[in-house]
Amino acid sequence: MPGVVSTRVGYTGGTKKNPTYTNLGDHSEALQIDYDPEKISYKDLMDMFWSGHEPAVKSWSRQYRAAIFYHNDHQERLALEARAHLQATITGEIKTDIAPFTEFYLAEDYHQKHALQHSYEYMQELKALYPLFRDIISSTAAARVNGYLGGYGTLKMLQPELDSYGLSAKAREHLFNFVKGASRYQCRRTGAC
Template sequence: MSALKKAYIAGGCFWGMEDLFRVRPGIKDTEVGYIGGENENPTYHNHTSHAEGIELTYDPTETSFKEILDYFFRIHNPTTVDQQGNDRGASYRSTIFIQNEEEKAIAEEVIAIVNASGRWEGDAVTTLEPYTTFWLAEPEHQDFLLKRPNGYTCHFERFATFL
């Protein structure tokens, strides 16, 4: 078995992102949490400047970072600053948390492909931020939409692949 890898992204409310990614080929585990902010031990009610993000554990023999980002840009609107659906604020920004130069190059390539496609009205405002500590969200937020199938989400597949 190959070594599993992790990817960290944020694209609005973490519940909907996790729900869609959990069933993707090659995704072995999903966790929701807080990333890219200032305070230690953030919580749902105190995550100053942290994004609501997801940690994806994936098998690189079954999917790639590039394919993960392709799907990411298909399930949220990357052209809105600090907003997805009804959710507003820095917690709901579109961000890829970069762990190394290879991920940065792939992210820049995929953003260019998304922008060139013309599928979105406007260019992606997705930021590339360096990976920081991923703080696991409280248990009630993990697998939220499995526990509450009719819960709120603004995430859905909008397009076929960009790649």
């Protein structure tokens, strides 16, 4: 997504210090996003969030709840406004939580960049660029490749930035062809061409 600089998964929203996947306490799994407000707004991120889940469906556990953790009054206001606007258009009460951000605990490495870690070719390329896994986690290139491998993004989004990822010509060609195929599938499936 243009404007998203990096992403990481972890745990937040609870009181337990240093949670882990197997000892989560009262935290929830969360995606933390670094973004460039010159390229994408918080409102745009909110729109993506609200369209990406079923807000009137109650989460089956606190661990997997749908939630927005706001960092300031402005973000809280935008989240509440978006929820109110959406509530007026759907039946059923919105169950998505809106809560203040407290602290974010990075999830274990095996949870990070899930789609990317299941692609040996791209992982080897990125390990050559970023020998430390924490640097892969925070890299824009890894966030982008992971997103495309997860089925998010279009050729129109990929083409202007593909060369900036630092991938070999072969890996760039493979990623281009993967996104091209995924875009065709998405077009046939949804009509969003």
